[in-house]
Amino acid sequence: MSTKRGAMNQLTVLGALLIYLSFATGCSRKPAQAPVNAPEVLVTTVTPQDVPRVLERVATLDGFINANINAQVQGYIVSRDYQEGSVVKKGDLLFQIDPRPFEAALAQAKGTLARDKANQAKTDADEKRAMDLFKKKVISDQERDTAVAAAGSSRANVEADEAAVKQAELNLGYTKITAPIDGVAGFANNQVGDLVGPSTGPLTTVSQIDPIKAVVTAGEGPFTDFVSRHPDATERNAYIKSLDFDLILGNGEVYPHKGKFYALDRSLDPKTGSIRCYVTFPNPGNILRPGQFGKVRFVADMKKGAMVVPQEAVNELQGNFQVAVVDQNNKVSIRPVKMGERIGAMWEVTEGLKPGDKVVVQGLQKAREGSTVTAKDWTPPADALVSKADQQKKP
Structure with a gap:
């Protein structure tokens, strides 16, 4: 009897052990792992997201404003009155042209004006006398007309002289070349002693x-x-x-x-x-x-709810597009997709993928239909969504 009881105890222990091992094996079951020698690829997980379209x-x-500073009168530069490359204010003196010829021209214009004003006074008086005498029928029509014409000519001469004085004053003022705006003055293109004028080009530029x-x-x-x-x-x-x-x-x-x-x-x-x-x-x-x-x-x-993948993950063949998708068992399947707008280095997928799909980005040459791979996460560059120059179709 003792022998039978010992055998029964051994069977009971053996059965319990088998049940435990079976239970433990079932509980520790994990997704299939890729073989040790499976090629490595980098994948990105497709996720709907609001994508900023960065251009x-x-x-x-x-x-x-870039103001070219030109000489408006011809003459010799006698001074440069600013520091090259410095900040200047509107009205600051930049260059000075020798003013002496223009001072002389102004003095001459004023002298001519004074002479013609004196002559005008005489002709005006002659005109007045001629009109009085004509009314008294003392002088002829011709003598009256001569006096009126002389007075008119004198007045015209004075007006011309006044204009000449104003022009001479302007020319004298142009000998002081000032900054027309606030800004930074550039290097001088002409130096003290150079003969400059309206046709010699910019003396400098203020920006x-x-x-x-x-x-x-x-x-x-x-x-x-x-x-x-x-x-x-x-x-x-x-x-x-x-x-x-x-x-x-x-x-x-x-x-x-x-x-x-x-x-x-x-x-x-x-x-x-x-x-x-x-x-x-x-x-x-x-x-x-x-x-x-x-x-x-x-x-x-913003592109709302877009599913984007790197452009390098998409294979184009005769107008058709494909991507390699890795499933939970690390098996590769080649899937046709339809593409939308390119956004920087990314490309919107409009059909053929669903959220959670893992798409091969790098290592496409290793990803054959039905092959087993080792998948690792791909890290996008910082400017992946930046559309550079005119490679992006839409501005």
Whole structure:
């Protein structure tokens, strides 16, 4: 009996052990793991999201006003009265031309005026006497007309002399060349002793650079699409004035002040097929200077609930588009998709994917239909949603 009881106990223990192992195996079941030698690919998970359509354009900075300083009279420069590259105020003296010839011309004009005024006094008196004598029938019509004509000629001479004096005074004033605006004065193109005049070109340039303007160009296609998006002129103007612009400097830093739209050119350039617009930025301290290059970036609008994938994840073949999708068992399936708008380095998928799908971004050459891969998350670049230059169709 004891032998039978021992055998029964052993069977009971063995059965319990088998039940436990079976239960433990069922509870610890996990999704299939990729084989150790499966190729590695980078994937992104498709998620509906509100995507900002960020556009970026190359820009050249220019003075808000660039005033070329020219000599309006001919003469020799006797002084340069400003520090090159310094800030000047409207009315500050920049150059002085030798005034002596113009002082002499003014004195001569005044002398001529004085002489002709004296002559006018005489002819006026002669005219008055002639009219009195004519009424008394003492002189003839001819003598009266001669006196009237002489008086009129004298008055005309005085008026001409007065105009000559004013012109001489203007010319003398032009010998002092002053700044027409507040701004930064550039290097002088002429030095003391140079003979300058109206035809010798600018002596220097004064630029108003606070605010400073960024000159941006857009192609004909983006411009036409922009107008079609905003056909109403009032709404279009309100829209562009509501935009905030960022300026990316040549060293990659973002300028701390936001810019605002200023003006759109009246026509497209027939040579380049592009249109210019101006964006102005505050420039306290004159940090920015005309001639600098940069990039202007702004958020055009928001794409609501868009499912986007990197453009490099899409394979195009004869007008058809495909992406490689990795399922929960790390199996690859090639799926046809329909594509929408390109947004920077991303591309909107309008049909063929659903939220949660994992799309292969890098390693597409390893992702064959039905193959097993090792999937790792892909990290998008910081400017993935930035549409640069005119690669983005819609402005």
